[in-house]
Amino acid sequence: MYSEQVMEHFQNPRNMGTIEDADGVGEVGNPTCGDLMRITIKVKDDILEDVKFQTLGCGAAVATSSMVTEMAKGKKIAEATDISNKIVAEALGGLPANKMHCSNLAADGLHKALEDYLSRRKSGSERLPT
Amino acid sequence: MENFIYMDHAATTPVDPDVLKTMEPWFIENFGNPSTLYSQGIMAAQAVEEARGKVAGTLGAEPEEIYFTSGGTESNNWAVKGIAESQAKKGGHIICSTIEHHAVLEPVKYLEKKGHEITWLSVDENGLVDPEDVRKAVRPDTVLLSVMYANNEVGTVQPIAEIGRIAKEAEVLFHTDAVQAVGKLPLDVRELGVDLLSLSGHKFYGPKGVGALYMRKQVKATPLLHGGAQERRRRAGTSNVPGIVGLGRALELATERMERDALREQELRDVLWEGIQARVPDVHLNGHPSIRLPGALNFRVEGIEGEAMILCLDMNRVGVSSGSACTTGSLEASHVLLAMGIPADEAHGSLRISLGRSTTKEHIDHFLEAFPPIAERLRDMSPIYNK
Numbered sequence: 001m002y003s004e005q006v007m008e009h010f011q012n013p014r015n016m017g018t019i020e021d022a023d024g025v026g027e028v029g030n031p032t033c034g035d036l037m038r039i040t041i042k043v044k045d046d047i048l049e050d051v052k053f054q055t056l057g058c059g060a061a062v063a064t065s066s067m068v069t070e071m072a073k074g075k076k077i078a079e080a081t082d083i084s085n086k087i088v089a090e091a092l093g094g095l096p097a098n099k100m101h102c103s104n105l106a107a108d109g110l111h112k113a114l115e116d117y118l119s120r121r122k123s124g125s126e127r128l129p130t
Numbered sequence: 131m132e133n134f135i136y137m138d139h140a141a142t143t144p145v146d147p148d149v150l151k152t153m154e155p156w157f158i159e160n161f162g163n164p165s166t167l168y169s170q171g172i173m174a175a176q177a178v179e180e181a182r183g184k185v186a187g188t189l190g191a192e193p194e195e196i197y198f199t200s201g202g203t204e205s206n207n208w209a210v211k212g213i214a215e216s217q218a219k220k221g222g223h224i225i226c227s228t229i230e231h232h233a234v235l236e237p238v239k240y241l242e243k244k245g246h247e248i249t250w251l252s253v254d255e256n257g258l259v260d261p262e263d264v265r266k267a268v269r270p271d272t273v274l275l276s277v278m279y280a281n282n283e284v285g286t287v288q289p290i291a292e293i294g295r296i297a298k299e300a301e302v303l304f305h306t307d308a309v310q311a312v313g314k315l316p317l318d319v320r321e322l323g324v325d326l327l328s329l330s331g332h333k334f335y336g337p338k339g340v341g342a343l344y345m346r347k348q349v350k351a352t353p354l355l356h357g358g359a360q361e362r363r364r365r366a367g368t369s370n371v372p373g374i375v376g377l378g379r380a381l382e383l384a385t386e387r388m389e390r391d392a393l394r395e396q397e398l399r400d401v402l403w404e405g406i407q408a409r410v411p412d413v414h415l416n417g418h419p420s421i422r423l424p425g426a427l428n429f430r431v432e433g434i435e436g437e438a439m440i441l442c443l444d445m446n447r448v449g450v451s452s453g454s455a456c457t458t459g460s461l462e463a464s465h466v467l468l469a470m471g472i473p474a475d476e477a478h479g480s481l482r483i484s485l486g487r488s489t490t491k492e493h494i495d496h497f498l499e500a501f502p503p504i505a506e507r508l509r510d511m512s513p514i515y516n517k
Contacts, residue, residue, distance in 0.1 A: 002441075007441075010441060013511065031474075031478070032473075032474040032475050033461065034455040034456060034463065034474075054513035055513065056511075056514055056515075057435050058438055058441075058454070059437060099456075
């Protein structure tokens with residue numbers, strides 16, 4: 001059912017864990033549906049210095065989480081924003097049709113983390129030192 | 131598949147080599163069509179009747195009450211749709227449990243769309259139907275009651291005899307999907323008070339593609355398949371001679387070995403469950419603690435998801451199944467677990483293990499060694515498990 005790449009990421013996931021003092025947190029999914037992803041990011045000089053994931057979900061959910069963090073790490077914010085679910089799925093050699101929603105989740109999780117970072121930075125920059 | 135530890139016997143079982151041997155002559159040597167009049171055909175017909183006698187004997191029925199089909203799904207469809215149609219004058223009300231296999235649920239839902247009223251019998255947290263609910267549900271226009279003998283996911287065994295008495299009093303035809311129970315538990319259709327009963331060969335070490343429907347003599351379900359005169363004109367189609375012969379032999383063997391197999395599987399199953407509880411925290415049984423098929427073990431693991439566990443176990447050469455959405459093929463967790471009141475998020479973290487003849491103590495030990503690190507790894511990865 002799953003490609004070699006998916007199984008590889010499932011068996012050896014990259015960037016599994018949580019960044020304690022994260023600059024952005026993105027959580028997507030729903031345990032009631034059987035999947036939940038939390039992506040945490042650390043940003044320095046507009047670059048994603050570190051990206052980590054925690055995932056509850058099937059093989060595709062784990063693999064797409066792993067892949068999206070691998071793709072996003074080291075990228076500029078603007079580049080990371082361009083990472084789509086399609087790109088994630090393609091990088092994994094494709095996913096079974098009924099598993100495509102898992103790839104949506106991974107990309108959405110990353111984008112939510114990026115949004116979170118940007119909104120924190122925005123509200124932070126309004127508090128200028130006097 | 132050497133070295134693969136199969137723990138999914140509820141899904142299907144390998145054909146017993148003895149059964150395969152009895153089937154072989156009927157493919158080439160004696161390939162005749164049982165409906166033909168020359169000796170080859172007559173031999174095939176006799177083999178079919180011999181198998182029919184075996185099935186009847188096991189169930190405590192008459193041979194003419196046994197009809198061969200293509201499997202459990204066909205038997206269930208025939209019982210549900212056939213009775214709904216033949217009893218249309220009496221009414222259109224059907225009573226059905228919420229934990230039936232899809233092969234009963236779907237025909238019932240199909241009839242519901244066509245205008246039949248359905249009363250769904252709920253189950254308690256162990257998966258048991260309350261016979262009193264049956265009594266309350268019966269109406270003058272009830273034409274069929276269907277409650278499965280033993281559930282395929284959690285193994286809970288229903289109080290069929292008690293329900294049968296109520297059905298008889300109320301004069302309602304009672305069908306039971308006994309696909310998971312036949313060959314594993316002793317069954318007598320008279321004692322149970324059932325009017326129709328479904329069974330399937332590949333669940334008790336017989337071949338796939340063949341099953342049977344027991345239909346009590348006075349009961350007439352409208353045929354699903356019209357055509358030739360086979361099966362007393364109730365189920366057309368050239369008899370699957372090798373399959374039927376195999377089914378008969380498999381049931382014969384299963385009956386001989388039933389007590390011994392049941393005891394063995396139950397012991398192994400109990401050792402397995404004790405071991406899992408001792409090594410993995412936060413696991414909970416799904417199903418009745420004791421009134422359950424001997425080899426059945428369904429449990430949920432807090433904080434992680436079923437398919438991920440299956441993949442990891444597969445990498446460790448163990449085959450099991452799950453009630454998670456990813457494995458049911460829909461976006462919802464198992465309807466059986468949900469019907470038992472298990473919250474959806476927990477239902478997604480369930481594993482179904484069903485032991486069988488091939489299961490050994492070594493298999494149990496291997497599982498107990500392989501599973502705890504799997505649970506730990508997936509829990510480390512989980513955003514919600516943090517104990």
